[in-house]
Amino acid sequence: MSSPQSLANTLGQTRFFEGFDDDELLTLAVHARVAQYEPGETILTQGQPAEEFYFIMEGQLAVEVQTPDGTLAIQELGPGEILGVSWMVPPYYWRFSAHALTAVKAIKFDGKELRIDAGLDRKLHDDLLTRMVNVMAQRLQAARMQIVELHRQLRD
Numbered sequence: 001m002s003s004p005q006s007l008a009n010t011l012g013q014t015r016f017f018e019g020f021d022d023d024e025l026l027t028l029a030v031h032a033r034v035a036q037y038e039p040g041e042t043i044l045t046q047g048q049p050a051e052e053f054y055f056i057m058e059g060q061l062a063v064e065v066q067t068p069d070g071t072l073a074i075q076e077l078g079p080g081e082i083l084g085v086s087w088m089v090p091p092y093y094w095r096f097s098a099h100a101l102t103a104v105k106a107i108k109f110d111g112k113e114l115r116i117d118a119g120l121d122r123k124l125h126d127d128l129l130t131r132m133v134n135v136m137a138q139r140l141q142a143a144r145m146q147i148v149e150l151h152r153q154l155r156d
Contacts, residue, residue, distance in 0.1 A: 004029040007107065015080060016055060016131060024124050027117055028109065035108040037061075037100040043083065044098040050086035051112045059104035064097045075142055076101065085132045085139075087111030 002010070007029035011017040017025065035054070037043055043054070046066050056079055063075040063083070074096070077083055083106070086094050092111075118125035 002034055004032075007032050007034075011055070011107070014055070016082060020127055021123075024121075024127060027121070027124060028114070031110040031113040031117070032107050035106050037104040037106070039100050039102055041100045041104075042097065043100060043104070044094045044096065046094050046097045048094050050084060050089075050092045050094045051110070053082060053084035053087050053109050053111055054106040055109070056081050056083060057105045057107060059106075060101040061098050061104055062101050064099070065095075066097065071097070074146070075139065082132075082135045084111075085135055088115070088129070088132050 004026060008022070008025040011028060011032075012020070012022075012025050017028070020028070034057075037059075043061060044050075046064075056077055058079055060076055060078045061083065062073050063077060064071045064073050066072075077098075083098055084094070086092060088111070114128070118128055
């Protein structure tokens, strides 16, 4: 098991957490642990409570939504990416599912505890919110590009 200081050091070396100060990194690390998933293993299930988020260290995973016609893969995520922003948005439930495509190693954060700490620390709150909004914007852009591609395919 990694110590909070070791996790804080690891986080501080990543692009996503770049710019967090040492106290913020330690706060994040106190509420984090390393998690591993085997290929095919479910990480998140649509409709279930969203109480965590993940920083992907190794491996690939699929993000999917359940539709009346079955499961629709909407994105693949890999190292350096964040899985899960629903932990920040009431009513805190997953709007998608995710499963490991390959062996996945991630840092799993306790979102419930971080919401409490962020409520007490405005800078931590703002830093987390800014980064998570950027993740949402990137995902929205990716979805737009999928719609454009689908429209192009239907037109041809």
